[in-house]
Every structure is written in C-alpha cells, then in structure tokens.
Amino acid sequence: MTQPPAADRPAPLLGAADIRRLAAELDIRPTKTLGQNFVIDGNTIRRIVGAAQLGEHETVLEVGPGLGSLTLGLLDAAERVVAVEIDPVLAARLPDTVARWRPERAAALDVVLEDALRVTELPHAPTALVANLPYNVAVPVVLNLLERFPSLQRGLVMVQDEVADRLAAPPGSRTYGVPSVKAAWYSSMGKAGMVGMNVFWPAPKIASGLVRFTRREPPVTTATRQEVFAVVDAAFAQRRKTLRAALAGWAGTPVLAEQALRAAGVDPSARGEVLDITAFARIAEARREAADVGAVN
Ligand code: SAM
DSSP: OOOOOOTTSOOOOOOHHHHHHHHHHHTOOOOTTTTOOEEOOHHHHHHHHHHTTOOTTOEEEEEOOTTSHHHHHHHHHSSEEEEEESOHHHHHHHHHHHHHHOGGGGGGEEEEESOTTTOOOOSSOOSEEEEEOOGGGHHHHHHHHHHHOTTOOEEEEEEEHHHHHHHHOOTTSTTOSHHHHHHHHHEEEEEEEEEOSTTEESOOSSOEEEEEEEEOOOOOOSSOHHHHHHHHHHHHHTTTSOHHHHTHHHHSSHHHHHHHHHHTTOOTTSOGGGOOHHHHHHHHHHHHHHHHHHHHO
C-alpha cells in the first residue's frame, strides 16, 4: 500500500490499487445486494466533499463507508465523521485504514456497525449526511435518517442518476413522484452533478448522480406526517388517474375523495404529479377534519 504522505503533500486518498489490495487482504467480493461499488478515484472524492459545502464544525454521518475512500476525504473537511456500515468485515477494518492514512484524525472517527435503515442512536448528533449510498436502499435511507435525526441540517448523497433526478424533481416534471414529494417534506433537494461509471470498482452499469439537500420546516398542518404520506402513496399508486379516482380508496369513496380535494382547494380532476407537498398536506388535513366532524355528529 502507498505510504502516508509527507507534510508538504496533499493528503492522499485511496486509489484503484489501494482498493483492490484492501479487498484482497480482507478476502471480500463486493456484493450487489449491499450495493458495494467502491470509489477508486481521488478526484471524485474531492468533488463530493467540495459539493457537500460543509461548514467548519460539522459532524458528518457517512452511510456505508465501505473501504474508506470517502471517509478519508470527509475527515479532511469535517470536525467528526460517524460512519454507519452494515458489513461487519468492512466496519472492523475502517479504524485501521484511518489510523494508517490519517493517524492525526483517527480520534475524529466513530464506526457504527448497523443497518442505516434501522439505526436509532449515534454516538454524536450528525449535522450533515454525506454518502455514496447503497443504491437499492438509497431513498428509504435518506428519508429515514431525515426523520430520525433532526440535527441533520444538510447533505450530499451519491445515488443512481435516475434516483437523483427523482429526488430533486419539481411538481409537474416527468420524474416527479413519491420520493420527490416525501423528500420535500423534510428538505429542499437539488441535483449537484453526474458521476460516470469508471470511478468505481466494480463499475456499476448505470450512471450516478449527486443530490444536495438543505433541511427546511415541514408544511404547517394539523395532519401528521404519516397521514400526509398516506395521501402521497395513494395518489401515486395510480398516477395516471385523476385524484378523485386515485384517492377513492384512501378516502372511502370517490365522493369523499372529491370533498376532501375541494376542501383543500385542489381540482379533483387534476393528477397527483402536479401537486406539491403543501397541497398533499392540505388534502390530508381536509380528510382528517371531515372525519373529526363525522365523529362528533
Ligand atoms: N463509501 C464507500 C465508497 O464510496 O467507496 C462505499 C460505498 S458503496 C456504494 C455502499 C456501502 O454501503 C457499502 O460499504 C455497503 O456495505 C454499505 N451498506 C449497504 N447497505 C447498507 C445499510 N443498509 N446500512 C449501512 N451500510 C450499508
């Protein structure tokens, strides 16, 4: 493995040969199930860290540190890194890799062996999420973390390019759907670029995209998040139908759906893909108010 740097050279990042050597030492074969595509290109790491626009005192949550490519870059830019990795072999090796490549930053790293979909406690409250996410669970991971860790104020994630487009899509666009609306409950999301396939080992078959987000307050509503998300799910389960038809099952009948839509100021003949998160919140609220009135009478 390449030697750690002299003080006058920029801190090194893991390259293709380092990644392969580490994988061979650990006797691991990257698995598709865990979305294991490791970044082998230092410029891509620098680009991700730069695009994350981290502040001075950031505690970064990294999901899926893998062999440590991004972790090293993050340790150069953040105050702390909390890395949540599901693979025990990778999680066990990460502190050694950091001790070798960034000995002066080793104390700034915490490794948590956990599934990011289930993690409820972290050793430090994270302020930013920066990750090359496992692609098959990218959307639920982002939504769960935003829900569970209110301290997360911003983030930059690398996901499948198509998913990046969906997360960042505005109402009315072709790619607007459930991920776009639910992500908008917590944050404003924007695309921050594309990444080719050859910066990974193994190379995925599809391009990747970067999404940057900033937390914002959810819409003001008396409906709960779960109630709002239930309307979103119902509206997009049959996205070609009018809302009156698509929400009939959710409301009980098409007439009740129409009542809720009109009370929310939404045209019942519109489709879900034109509504923003605040409109979905108004629909959930209208239905809840109608149900409350029904319960009193
Ligand atoms: N950050 C590394 C990099 O850029 O080279 C690895 C990224 S790789 C795309 C995804 C990583 O997420 C793998 O290390 C994988 O083991 C891990 N992973 C997969 N599913 C996970 C989950 N549910 N929770 C936490 N880590 C997960």
